[in-house]
Amino acid sequence: MGKNDCIVVGGGIIGMATARELALRGLRVSLFDKGKLGMESSWAAGGILSPMRPWSENPGSFELSHQGKACYAGFISELKQQTGIDPEYYCSGLLMISQDDVGKTLQWAKNHEILFDEEYKNYPVNMRIPAKSIFLAEIAQVRVPRLLKALHASLLDLQVNIFENAELADLDNTQNNTQGILQSVTISGKKHYADNFIITAGAWTEKLLKKNDAQIEIEPVLGQMLCLKFPEQRFEMMVLDGGHYFIPRKDGHILIGSTMEHVGFNKETSETAKNELMAWARELWPDISEAKFIKHWSGLRPATENGKPYIGQLENYDNVYINAGHFRKGILQAPVCARMISEMIC
Incomplete structure (x- = not known):
């Protein structure tokens, strides 16, 4: 396998949606997960497409939820048309x-x-x-296992390289690296190279980035x-x-x-x-x-402590991004946050 345009680390709903959005923009993408795609927090979610207590939500997170709600019907329609899988999205109230x-x-x-x-x-x-x-x-709902199945099928259709049971060991920082530019990551003992890296590891994100002194608290x-x-x-x-x-x-x-x-x-x-x-x-x-x-x-x-997810560049890196910390709103916010990260890259 040659060099990737993007490597996405973490294969829950956020990572899958991010990898899909990048692939739709014509980039060569590889998606890695330490287990099976979508089988952690995402699979466990109920699929209520609304914050639980919107009046107390962080304003930044509320705006993401608002945008997510506005684009969800289109997101589901595209997935259903592409894959033939119905995630059972509907406004039940x-x-x-x-x-x-x-x-x-x-x-x-x-x-x-x-x-x-x-x-x-x-x-x-x-x-x-x-x-x-x-x-x-x-207020709508979606059947999350079917949504994850549709996303998986979409990624395969878009020729995203999927690696399961592949755990990130480290961001490879060497003296030969250009300042602020990550060259590769080591996953399951093997180096993988890319122009851009996106960490979408949910509750495990802080653990993964601890060695890099990242100011991330999840x-x-x-x-x-x-x-x-x-x-x-x-x-x-x-x-x-x-x-x-x-x-x-x-x-x-x-x-x-x-x-x-x-x-x-x-x-x-x-x-x-x-x-x-x-x-x-x-x-x-x-x-x-x-x-x-x-x-x-x-x-x-x-x-996260303030209720807002981390979306943007990792401190001290020009080509490493984070899309994590969505708490109970990952299913709802996934499409809009995937688009935001993709727009930062291309």
């Missing part, structure tokens, strides 16, 4: 029911001219929805989720209650999420978390007990 958040949601919706409904009743009769709730009809935050299944879809809208939520799928699957745990890089699931999520779900909607239990999983969200 979201019902905000936390009594601590309803007033803030209402004010936020009014301030940003977001459609809202304070009288929404299209939910199961025995779902215990508080009288004071807000329905946001324009903390892993564990989220655990459950999947259950009914024979058919019981309701359409997503339900958000503080940090907990229902995400119903068209085929009867329903996701229940999620926890927020500061446990380092420990990804183990726990019965305590499972019981917590099921207790919340049964209290809100007793019928959930009729559903078949399918799966319990977890992922490490990449959190």
Whole structure:
């Protein structure tokens, strides 16, 4: 393999979208991941295409979310046309029911001219929805495993070189290098050369760049989720209650999420978390007990202190870029952040 125009390190939704955008611009791209593409935080995501509490979001991150929402339908349409894979993107709407958040949601919706409904009743009769709730009809969802499958197929179609189970060891700094220009990276014991390098390693980004004294602070935050299944879809809208939520799928699957745990890089699931999520779900909607239990999983969200992701050049390098730290908004922000990084390069 000859020299790349770009090497992308980290194959989650951010890395895959970035590699795709660069390839669409005609660049020769290689994408590396220490495991399988999309199988860390991205695969664990629920696919709500909105910030959880938009009124408290960092303004810079909010703008990325706003732009992401605006371009998402087109992003999905292009992927579907290119690959034939349907990521099941649609506007199911979201019902905000936390009594601590309803007033803030209402004010936020009014301030940003977001459609809202304070009288929404299209939910199961025995779902215990508080009288004071807000329905946001324009919030969409996407089925993340199918989105990742479509992105993978798109990358292959665009002839992106994909290397799985390939872990970055170091940025190769030698005395012969031009000041500020990285020549190569060592991955799984082999040097790989490129004109540009993009680090999209999510919660692992700080670890990867620690040797280079990069001023990057990204903390892993564990989220655990459950999947259950009914024979058919019981309701359409997503339900958000503080940090907990229902995400119903068209085929009867329903996701229940999620926890927020500061446990380092420990990804183990726990019965305590499972019981917590099921207790919340049964209290809100007793019928959930009729559903078949399918799966319990977890992922490490990449959190930054100020809530804004790192997007731009790595300090002291002219050709190394970072696109990481999107926390719970990586699925939503991926297309716009991929475009931003690509515009810095070409």
